[in-house]
Amino acid sequence: MDTELLKTFLEVSRTRHFGRAAEALYLTQSAVSFRIRQLENQLGVNLFTRHRNNIRLTAAGEKLLPYAETLMNTWQAARKEVAHTSRxxxxxxxxxxxxxxxxxxxxxxxxxxxxxxxxxxxxxxxxxxxxxxxxxxxxxxxxxxxxxxxxxxxxxxxxxxxYFTLALYCASPSTMKEALNYLRLEWGPDFQQNEVGLIAADEVPVLTTSSAELARQQLHALNGCTWLPTRWAKEKGGLHTVADSATLSRPxxxxxxxxxxxxxxxxxxxxxxxxxx
The missing domain is CATH 3.40.190.10 (Periplasmic binding protein-like II)
Structure with missing residues (x-):
């Protein structure tokens, strides 16, 4: 189906006037009438009742209206997306x-x-x-x-x-692991397997997150420690390595x-x- 026919149908249904619809679409009135007849012939129904200046949708026209609006919206969205992809x-x-x-x-x-x-x-x-x-x-x-x-x-x-290096960081200098709460930052399942030997066996994380920034901001408030990339931690500043901790290399x-x-x-x-x- 020609989308221009649906576009014309929607404009006539909005203005209820062939002349005003023609002006809005930059067409002649005869071209608008021709398009509406084409659409009616394709569907096999009358879409408008025509009585001089009194143009109304028929029952068939009323049923077509929401579908026409949906089709035109979908077409416009498709055109926009295709044009976007091409650029x-x-x-x-x-x-x-x-x-x-x-x-x-x-x-x-x-x-x-x-x-x-x-x-x-x-x-x-x-x-x-x-x-x-x-x-x-x-x-x-x-x-x-x-x-x-x-x-x-x-x-x-x-x-x-x-490779990058992880170290255990906290917010206060010269602090031991046992004095800190553990914040688990998710560095992957294989890291968690090794994590067991890096913290106390009975250590339960007070916070688990996938965001390094969130974990960093909670270190002071939670009196916590967490594994952070050394280069990033140095750039952020205000962080200290836990006194009795090691470093890890990660691929x-x-x-x-x-x-x-x-x-x-x-x-x-x-x-x-x-x-x-």
Whole structure:
């Protein structure tokens, strides 16, 4: 069905006047009448009763009205979305909140700076738990995953981006672990397996979160400690390493589908150092 016919039908139903509808659509009155007749012929019903200046919708016209409005709204949305896609190459990157806050935010800025204006890349920074992002990657709803764990599925390709250091931080200097409450910041299932040997066996976290920024802000109020990337913690300032704690080295991986149609783009983007000093 020609959307111009529906557009004309909606304008006539709004103005209840062929002449005013013609003015609004920048058409002649005869063109408006012709379009309405075309639509009526396609549907096999009369849509308007015509009595000189008294134009009204028939019962069939009343039934068509909400469908016509929905179809036109959908068509306009589709046109907008298609035009938007044609202007931009969309690329989605997924990671946990902590990774975005501590290291990927700066990388995203460098990605934009490295782009030529004519390329028009539009990035989506997606925040979710790792298992959700892996599912999205598998279903082609995500282009690239940045995570601390290597992929466990054969259909994924990966690249080791480097390592970063975690240390146990608190808000006060020279404080021992036993004097602090533990705030668990989620760094992945494999980290939690090692976490048992890093804190007291009976330690129950007073807070569990995926946000490094949230955990950092709660350290003083909760008299707590949490594992944070050393470089990020130093940039934030006001944090102190727990006196009787160690440091940990964590890997960072980029993961994508082996048969991704954006494979070349992914390799180009990963040339921009994620863990740049």
């Amino acid at each position: 931009h190459n969309e690329f989605s990157i997924g990671a946990s909140a902590s990774l975005w806050e501590c290291m990927l935010n700066g990388w995203l800025g460098r990605l934009y700076q490295s782009q030529e204006p004519q390329n028009g890349l539009q990035f989506e920074a997606r925040i979710a738990q790792r298992q959700s992002l892996v599912k999205q990657l598998h279903e082609r709803q995500l282009d690239l995953l940045i995570t601390t764990e290597a992929p466990k599925m054969d259909e994924f390709s990966s690249q080791l981006l480097g 960072l991986y980029a993961i994508w589908l082996q048969n991704s149609d954006k494979h070349t783009l992914i390799k180009d983007l990963l040339k921009i150092d994620v863990l740049e000093e």
